[in-house]
Amino acid sequence: MPQIVCEHLCLGYEGETIVKDLSFSVEAGMYLCIVGENGAGKSTLMKAILGLRPPLSGHVAFGDGLKKKEIGYLSQQTDVQKDFPASVREIVLSGFQGRMGFRPFYRQAEKERAAQNMERMGVAELSGRCYRELSGGQQQRVLLARSLCATEKLLLLDEPVSGLDPVVTADMYRIIGELHRSGVTIVMITHDVAEALPCATHILHLGHCVFFGTRDEYLRERKDAPEEKEARSHGSFN
Amino acid sequence: MEALIEKLALYMQYPFVRYALIVGVLIALCSSLLGVTLVLKRFSFIGDGLSHVAFGALAVATVLQAANKMTVVLPLTLLAAVLLLRTGKDTKIKGDAAVAMISVTSLAFGYLLMNVFSSSPNVSGDVCSTLFGSTSILTLTKQEVWFSVLLSVVVLLLFVFFYQKIFAITFDEDFARAVGVNASRYNLMLAVIIAVIIVLAMNLVGSLLISAFVIFPALSAMRIFRTFFSVTVCSAVLSVVCALAGIFASILAGTPVGATVVAMDAAAFLLFCMAGRLRGA
Numbered sequence: 087m088p089q090i091v092c093e094h095l096c097l098g099y100e101g102e103t104i105v106k107d108l109s110f111s112v113e114a115g116m117y118l119c120i121v122g123e124n125g126a127g128k129s130t131l132m133k134a135i136l137g138l139r140p141p142l143s144g145h146v147a148f149g150d151g152l153k154k155k156e157i158g159y160l161s162q163q164t165d166v167q168k169d170f171p172a173s174v175r176e177i178v179l180s181g182f183q184g185r186m187g188f189r190p191f192y193r194q195a196e197k198e199r200a201a202q203n204m205e206r207m208g209v210a211e212l213s214g215r216c217y218r219e220l221s222g223g224q225q226q227r228v229l230l231a232r233s234l235c236a237t238e239k240l241l242l243l244d245e246p247v248s249g250l251d252p253v254v255t256a257d258m259y260r261i262i263g264e265l266h267r268s269g270v271t272i273v274m275i276t277h278d279v280a281e282a283l284p285c286a287t288h289i290l291h292l293g294h295c296v297f298f299g300t301r302d303e304y305l306r307e308r309k310d311a312p313e314e315k316e317a318r319s320h321g322s323f324n
Numbered sequence: 325m326e327a328l329i330e331k332l333a334l335y336m337q338y339p340f341v342r343y344a345l346i347v348g349v350l351i352a353l354c355s356s357l358l359g360v361t362l363v364l365k366r367f368s369f370i371g372d373g374l375s376h377v378a379f380g381a382l383a384v385a386t387v388l389q390a391a392n393k394m395t396v397v398l399p400l401t402l403l404a405a406v407l408l409l410r411t412g413k414d415t416k417i418k419g420d421a422a423v424a425m426i427s428v429t430s431l432a433f434g435y436l437l438m439n440v441f442s443s444s445p446n447v448s449g450d451v452c453s454t455l456f457g458s459t460s461i462l463t464l465t466k467q468e469v470w471f472s473v474l475l476s477v478v479v480l481l482l483f484v485f486f487y488q489k490i491f492a493i494t495f496d497e498d499f500a501r502a503v504g505v506n507a508s509r510y511n512l513m514l515a516v517i518i519a520v521i522i523v524l525a526m527n528l529v530g531s532l533l534i535s536a537f538v539i540f541p542a543l544s545a546m547r548i549f550r551t552f553f554s555v556t557v558c559s560a561v562l563s564v565v566c567a568l569a570g571i572f573a574s575i576l577a578g579t580p581v582g583a584t585v586v587a588m589d590a591a592a593f594l595l596f597c598m599a600g601r602l603r604g605a
Contacts, residue, residue, distance in 0.1 A: 133498075136498075136501070136502040137501070137502075138498055138501055138502065154504070155502075155503050155504030156503075157502060157503070158502075158503070159498065159499050159502040159503070161496065161498050161499060164496070164498075165366075166364060166365065166366065166494075166495070166496075167495065167496065170364060170494075170495055170552075171364075171546050171549060171550055171551060171552060171554075171555045172491070172495055172551060172552040173550065173551035173552070173553075176491065176551060176552050176553065177495060179488075180488065180491060180492040180495060180496075180500075181503070183488060183489060183492040183500055183503060183505050184500070184502075184503030184504035184505055185503075185504070186488070190484070190485045190486065190487065190488060191488070192488070214551075215550075216550035216551065219550070232499070233499075236499075236503040237503070242502075
């Protein structure tokens with residue numbers, strides 16, 4: 087039983103369908119990259135999986151012991167966050183909110199877990215610092231630590247390296263790769279196909295031609311259709 | 325200096341001054357706590373819009389000659405709060421436009437009602453005092469004071485109990501929703517609390533000046549402090565200090581209460597701005 091099953095999803099906004107009849111599933115241990123041109127519906131798909139924006143039709147099911155609230159989510163930066171006064175510790179701890187119910191304060195065990203996760207993401211020494219004063223790469227690592235507090239099973243990452251310089255980008259991919267090896271299922275949106283391909287196990291390509299399969303199948307298909315590849319990589323680097 | 329203290333001591337013997345201080349401090353405390361979230365969530369304007377709705381509602385209450393005006397004003401403002409929050413998402417009329425529309429409509433409607441069905445000889449005086457608060461805080465009845473105390477305590481308890489949730493949905497609503505926090509419920513709770521605070525604050529500062537109460541302490545605190553907790557605490561302390569100083573100053577100098585407190589808030593904001601600059605430099 088896969089962790090996430092999407093069946094016959096149609097996504098879009100009122101009156102406009104972006105993605106038609108999309109079916110795929112995410113198994114435990116996958117590293118799935120979702121690629122495609124801008125506006126192909128990558129973020130919309132992620133929001134449908136998270137239940138933030140219901141699909142026009144079709145449905146999303148969870149299995150293999152994964153519950154809907156056990157999905158960690160790394161979204162694109164919002165305006166609100168850019169000047170938000172909050173310490174790293176406050177943000178990382180807020181990852182536990184989903185499972186707290188009405189309990190108003192954090193338990194000691196949760197504080198320890200948060201500290202471990204900060205350690206793991208290499209932001210432990212920043213725990214008292216203000217989020218908005220950190221560099222882009224540090225901010226992303228803080229948000230990853232928060233996601234780890236929410237779940238150890240599956241992470242959805244929406245453009246985790248956008249706006250980061252090449253060195254920090256490579257570092258970010260290394261960290262995500264380590265998380266994957268430690269058993270976290272990764273689903274990542276990226277427009278940076280060349281960088282992401284080496285670590286991915288599976289690819290979902292959205293756009294005028296939809297592809298879902300393993301990375302090797304994807305590479306083979308791209309080789310078979312060089313024109314298509316040209317068009318794609320052109321689109322993806324724009 | 326001694327003469328001042330003596331004068332204050334004299335005033336403190338009057339119950340209406342004590343009432344004004346109690347209610348003033350409580351309102352300042354509640355509005356500043358929520359202000360941090362409102363400012364960060366880009367909801368500052370909703371507070372402003374709601375205060376105008378409260379003005380309209382007060383006009384309705386005056387016309388209806390309701391015994392306790394709160395019983396009319398509070399439900400109407402609550403309704404408007406819920407509606408305004410809804411308009412923030414997926415509607416044809418965008419949030420800020422909806423707020424502007426509702427607020428001018430209630431202002432106009434309220435003024436119209438007060439004029440057409442005026443029951444007092446001095447309509448502009450009435451309107452002015454509802455808009456700017458003037459002396460109404462000094463004419464609070466014991467019943468109104470208890471009502472304010474009760475509502476403030478409820479607001480404070482809710483805020484403390486749900487502090488972490490409020491932080492989570494303020495910082496990143498999508499993430500909070502994704503991990504299973506019922507963000508809509510807490511947004512609704514925030515809207516209700518804001519409405520309650522605005523209705524309470526109308527007594528003190530009048531409906532035009534409430535926004536300053538909500539926004540200034542939070543903005544000042546953010547100039548200097550860097551964590552959500554410290555910003556919240558600083559905003560609360562600052563707001564209470566400004567309210568106390570403002571009320572005392574207005575008693576001594578005979579100035580309007582609301583405007584004096586807001587002037588204090590503005591002065592504090594300038595000070596904090598400068599301190600922030602100095603620290604940053």
